[in-house]
Amino acid sequence: MLVGDEEPDHYADAFARTGFGGPLGWYRSIPGNWRVQSEVFPDGAIAKLTVPALMIAARRDAICHPDLSDNLLQHVETLERRMLDTGHWTQQEDPEGTNEILLEWLTRHF
Known part of the structure; x- marks a missing residue:
């Protein structure tokens, strides 16, 4: 699929208005996810x-x-x-x- 000229502009405008926090949230949550996983499965057996x-x-x-x-x-x-x-x-x-x-x-x- 080819991306039209308007698509990158749409995302650039959205990120300019709202920031890039949403897309980066998954990566920021990784340490918390590991912590919760180790609490729920302390022996590592999932x-x-x-x-x-x-x-x-x-x-x-x-x-x-x-x-x-x-x-x-x-x-x-x-x-x-x-x-x-x-x-x-x-x-x-x-x-x-x-x-x-x-x-x-x-x-x-x-």
Whole structure:
């Protein structure tokens, strides 16, 4: 998907008005998340997720390469990984492919 000239301007205007705090909030919360996780699971044993789960990975994701999810089966009982030929922003780069995977998976599981 190509980004039109107006899209970067839209985001630049929004960030100029409101700052970049929202997008950075996830990163700021990492230490707190680790603290809470260690309090809830002091022995480090995290219960396995027992509901079906879907992960849509991106072949060209330089931030979270699909190989980084290889150990998820130790945490998720029923995990299905699907792959799209996109970068990090899968749903923006291939909305049709993302929706197709989601709808097909949801139809089978719910």
